[in-house]
Amino acid sequence: MTSLGFSESSAAFCFLLILLVPLAGAGLTLINTGLGRSRSAAHAMVASLGVIGVAAIVYVAWGFSLEGVAGRPAHVILGGGKPWNWIASEPLCLRGVQFDGSPVSLSVLLQIFAVGLAALVPLSAGADRWRLGASCASTVLLAGITYPLFGHWVWGGGWLAQLGVNYGLAHGFVDGGGASCIQVVGGLTALSIAWLVGPRRGKYSHDGMPAAIPGHNVVFVLFGCLLAWLGWIALNSAGAILFAEVEPGRAALVAINTTLFAASAALTAAVITRSRFGRPDASLSANGWMAGLVASSAPAAFVKPAASIVIGAIAGGITILAIEAFESWLAVDDPGGAISVHAVSGIWGLLAVALFADFGDKSGNSGQWLAQLVGIATLLGFVLPLTYSLNWTLNRFYPQRVDLEGERQGMDLHELGAGAYPEFVVHSDEFIQR
Amino acid sequence: MKLAGFLLLLAGWLIVLSTLALLHSASAQTIFLLAGIAVECLGLALVVRAHLVLSEARE
Numbered sequence: 001m002t003s004l005g006f007s008e009s010s011a012a013f014c015f016l017l018i019l020l021v022p023l024a025g026a027g028l029t030l031i032n033t034g035l036g037r038s039r040s041a042a043h044a045m046v047a048s049l050g051v052i053g054v055a056a057i058v059y060v061a062w063g064f065s066l067e068g069v070a071g072r073p074a075h076v077i078l079g080g081g082k083p084w085n086w087i088a089s090e091p092l093c094l095r096g097v098q099f100d101g102s103p104v105s106l107s108v109l110l111q112i113f114a115v116g117l118a119a120l121v122p123l124s125a126g127a128d129r130w131r132l133g134a135s136c137a138s139t140v141l142l143a144g145i146t147y148p149l150f151g152h153w154v155w156g157g158g159w160l161a162q163l164g165v166n167y168g169l170a171h172g173f174v175d176g177g178g179a180s181c182i183q184v185v186g187g188l189t190a191l192s193i194a195w196l197v198g199p200r201r202g203k204y205s206h207d208g209m210p211a212a213i214p215g216h217n218v219v220f221v222l223f224g225c226l227l228a229w230l231g232w233i234a235l236n237s238a239g240a241i242l243f244a245e246v247e248p249g250r251a252a253l254v255a256i257n258t259t260l261f262a263a264s265a266a267l268t269a270a271v272i273t274r275s276r277f278g279r280p281d282a283s284l285s286a287n288g289w290m291a292g293l294v295a296s297s298a299p300a301a302f303v304k305p306a307a308s309i310v311i312g313a314i315a316g317g318i319t320i321l322a323i324e325a326f327e328s329w330l331a332v333d334d335p336g337g338a339i340s341v342h343a344v345s346g347i348w349g350l351l352a353v354a355l356f357a358d359f360g361d362k363s364g365n366s367g368q369w370l371a372q373l374v375g376i377a378t379l380l381g382f383v384l385p386l387t388y389s390l391n392w393t394l395n396r397f398y399p400q401r402v403d404l405e406g407e408r409q410g411m412d413l414h415e416l417g418a419g420a421y422p423e424f425v426v427h428s429d430e431f432i433q434r
Numbered sequence: 435m436k437l438a439g440f441l442l443l444l445a446g447w448l449i450v451l452s453t454l455a456l457l458h459s460a461s462a463q464t465i466f467l468l469a470g471i472a473v474e475c476l477g478l479a480l481v482v483r484a485h486l487v488l489s490e491a492r493e
Contacts, residue, residue, distance in 0.1 A: 080455030167454055195485050208490070330482055331489040366460070373467055374450055381447025381474045385440045 010241075010248045011101045017238040017251070018106060021113040024231025025052060027224040028120045031290065034220030035283060035336040036127040039410025041216065042420035047123055047135050052116040054136045055143040059115045064097075065090040067148035069107050070157025070243075072096075082166040084159045088152050107242050111151070114182050114235070115143045121186030124336030125194040126400070129407055132415050134400035141390040142189055150383055151181040155243045160378065163371045170367035171359060173375040176244040177236035177297030179349040184379050185387070187343025190334065192388040197401040199333030201408075210327050213335065218282045225266075225289045232293040233258045240301035250301060257300040258293065260308040265292025265316030265345075272320050284320055287337045291319035294342055295349035302357035311352045315345045347376055436484035442477025446470045 006014075029048040036044050068074055068088025073096075076083045090096050099105045119139045126135065153160040154175050164172035175181065204210055215221060237254045240246035246254075269288025273281035295315035296308070303311065322340035326332040332339065354369040394400065406414035413419055449470030457463050 079451075082455070163454070199489065204489070331486055370460075370463060370467060373471065374454065377447055377450045377467070377471050377474060380478065381443045381445075381450065381470075384478075385443050388440065 006101075006103050008101070011103075011106065013248055013251075014103075014106050014238055014241055015101070015109075017234045017241075018110045018113065020234035021110065021117075021231055021238065023227045024235055025113070025117050025120055027226070027228025027231055028117065028124075030220045030224030030227065031286065032120065032124045032127060032336050032338075034217040034224065035124065035215035037213070037410065038216035038421060038424070039412055039419060040128045041412065042416055042418070043132065043411035044123065044127060045420075046416065047130075047132050048120055050132060050136050051119040051123060051139040054139045055115045055119040056112050058140050058143040059112055059148070061093055062144050063115065063148040064088075064094055064108060064111065065092050065148075066145075067111065067152045068156045069104050070155075070161065072104070072157075074152070074157065083162075085152075085157060085162060086159065087149065088156055103242055106238075107155075110235075110238050110242060111155075114151075114178055114239075115147050117178075117235075118147050118182045118186040118189075119143060121183070121338050121342050122190040122193045124338035125190035125334045126197055127335040128200050128411060129197055129402050130193060130400055131402050131406075132411075134394070134398055137394055137398055138189075138193065138391055138400070141394065142185075142387070145390065146189065146383060146387050147181065147185055149386075150185055150378070153378070154181050154375070155239075160371075160375050163374060164367070168367060169371035169374070170365065171371070173371045174244065174302070174353050174357070174368070175298045175350060175375070176240035176246065176301045177232075178239055179294065179298035179346040180375055180379060183294045183297060183342040183346035184350070185383055187339050187341070187346060188379065188384045189387045189391070190338040191332070191343060191384070192391045193400070194332050194334050194339065195388070196391055196395050199331065200335070201404070203333045204331060208331065210331075210333075215283055215335070218286075221283055221286045225262075225286050228290060228293060229259070229262055232262075232296065236297055236300045239297070244301060246301045253305075254300045256305055257303060257308040258296045260305055261296035261300065261312035261315070262289050262292035264309045264312035265289060265295065265319070268313045268316030269320050272317060284323065284337075287319055287323060287341050288316035290341045291315045291345035294345040295352065297346070298349040299353045299357055302353065302359060304356075304358065307352075307356040311349070311356060314352075315348055318348055319345050347379070350376055435487070436481055439477045439480030439482075439484060442480060443474050444477075446472070446474030446477060449473060 033044040068090045073089045152158045160173035163169040233255045237251040266289035270280035270285040292312040322344040323337045354372040453466040
């Protein structure tokens with residue numbers, strides 16, 4: 001939480017930024033839908049609305065009481081003679097929050113949108129086979145346990161944020177725009193879901209070779225990228241102001257950097273696919289664009305524009321490689337590339353803070369390296385086992401994968417009773433001369 | 435194999451936490467932190483391998 005006194009104009013500016021954040025969710029929804037099959041398109045949109053709604057309700061009812069805001073009541077234990085802030089102790093249902101334009105109330109609003117974004121990420125990995133009810137139930141676990149717990153450690157003044165104060169690790173774990181608590185948490189949950197529901201029927205042949213199942217609407221995907229761009233600028237700016245003590249006047253730099261991240265990542269992806277396949281691949285270039293946005297979340301407020309181009313280009317490159325690795329070598333069927341885009345690129349963005357960030361002081365980046373590595377180790381060593389075990393337990397009681405007949409019919413007909421594109425059905429009587 | 439992999443992931447994270455709580459010199463912290471991450475990588479490799487075996491069995 002910023003220690004700066006918030007003027008009314010700063011609060012109004014921050015509020016306007018936060019109101020643009022749902023555009024990132026709209027963009028992700030379009031991308032998830034476009035990269036799935038046409039017979040599951042309506043299901044993808046309804047599931048997106050469902051998980052955003054469930055995430056908001058669960059977070060307000062319960063999640064915020066675990067996450068809290070820096071400087072507010074929390075449970076602290078002593079370890080090695082230092083305080084370890086593990087979990088917030090806010091009342092349920094936001095009863096302790098005053099909605100007076102203060103940074104606390106703005107943080108709550110941003111968090112409600114942020115948890116919705118995190119919940120959208122796994123939908124991409126479970127596309128065409130993850131049941132609607134199961135995705136909503138899984139979101140209860142994400143918004144009620146995984147997200148608020150890790151979010152408190154990073155954005156709520158928890159032990160990761162205080163690594164600098166308590167252990168002299170430069171500025172502690174730095175993540176202005178939610179690369180860790182939104183993107184990597186969402187990406188690791190997506191990995192868990194992809195493992196638990198298994199690949200789509202027909203994705204892998206008997207000898208393990210993956211078949212290409214192209215997305216049904218690339219226009220949705222590319223328009224989603226443009227919407228997400230605006231939403232990400234707002235998310236990175238508002239997050240940096242509220243959680244990383246960045247002056248509101250630096251929002252222009254954050255917007256420039258976010259744009260450069262996305263641009264260089266998309267161009268890199270286009271160049272790589274052009275050199276490998278002879279032509280730039282539209283959906284992989286879109287994945288590159290999103291990977292740039294994800295990688296921008298942690299460092300956008302702390303790096304120079306030239307560094308943004310370099311970090312974005314690397315994000316685009318590693319994401320394309322990761323998508324191929326997950327699909328071909330690791331047998332993980334992730335139709336939208338969510339694991340590579342959100343988890344892999346998000347982790348690269350967190351590392352880039354240690355490599356490229358300039359905080360304008362003399363603390364140096366050696367301690368920052370350790371702080372960022374501790375955060376990444378926590379994501380892999382705590383969040384991944386937690387989210388996998390929660391979803392595995394859910395799967396035991398409420399199977400997450402649709403049955404064989406449902407997958408053959410398509411999720412729209414099976415779960416919603418109607419397709420997204422009824423006009424696309426060709427009726428034989430249309431060709432009879434009258 | 436999958437359970438062992440997840441236990442290794444947790445063990446690696448606990449090494450990282452213990453490093454912060456018990457060690458004070460920067461070089462020792464760096465070495466043990468990297469060791470913790472190495473244990474996590476081993477755990478991740480085991481989990482990935484377990485799922486590969488599972489998907490081969492499905493086919």
